Amino acid sequence: MELLKHFINVTKLHPILVNFTAALIPFSIFTDCVAKYKNAVNLRDFGWWTLLCAAVVTPVTAAAGWLFWMKDDNGVAGMTIHKWLGTGIAVLLFGLFYFRHRFYRQQKFVSSLYIIVAILFVLALIYQGHLGGIQTYSGM
Numbered sequence: 001m002e003l004l005k006h007f008i009n010v011t012k013l014h015p016i017l018v019n020f021t022a023a024l025i026p027f028s029i030f031t032d033c034v035a036k037y038k039n040a041v042n043l044r045d046f047g048w049w050t051l052l053c054a055a056v057v058t059p060v061t062a063a064a065g066w067l068f069w070m071k072d073d074n075g076v077a078g079m080t081i082h083k084w085l086g087t088g089i090a091v092l093l094f095g096l097f098y099f100r101h102r103f104y105r106q107q108k109f110v111s112s113l114y115i116i117v118a119i120l121f122v123l124a125l126i127y128q129g130h131l132g133g134i135q136t137y138s139g140m
């Protein structure tokens with residue numbers, strides 16, 4: 001475990017992987033919205049594939065976050081939220097993916113309910129990134 005922690009600290013894997021999570025989820029939802037509006041099947045499939053990639057990478061992002069935890073993160077309210085919100089996002093993303101997968105199986109465009117839930121998800125993700133950024137860059 002110590003070796004893995006050292007690897008994560010040296011490679012800065014968490015700040016690298018957050019970019020994938022932060023790009024893939026909003027991109028998937030944006031693509032699904034445009035696909036629904038334009039009636040574009042190719043884009044619709046793209047929305048599913050990008051969410052699949054996000055569902056694969058995000059648990060690794062969250063796990064890397066746990067291993068990236070530093071002493072000065074202890075006791076910081078924003079980082080406590082960041083820790084649990086990030087873990088929650090990684091778990092709930094499976095639910096969002098399951099929801100999205102039903103439309104994929106039926107070869108349908110996503111519903112308005114899905115878009116609303118997904119937008120709430122993106123808002124939580126923005127807040128999550130904001131909290132991580134504050135902690136990393138506030139001392140600069």
Ligand code: HEM
Pocket residue numbers: 014015018021022058061062063064065066067068069070072073082083084086087089090125128129130131132133135136137
């Ligand atoms: C969806 C999941 C997550 C996202 C999108 C995310 C996002 C971020 C971002 C954008 C940063 C700033 C990195 C930079 O630009 O250099 C950051 C830093 C950090 N995150 Fe996360 N994070 C997630 C989950 C987690 C989890 C579950 C933990 C676990 C404890 C965690 C721990 C940390 C730590 C320790 C830092 C560095 C803070 C410092 O510089 O002291 N993150 N995160």
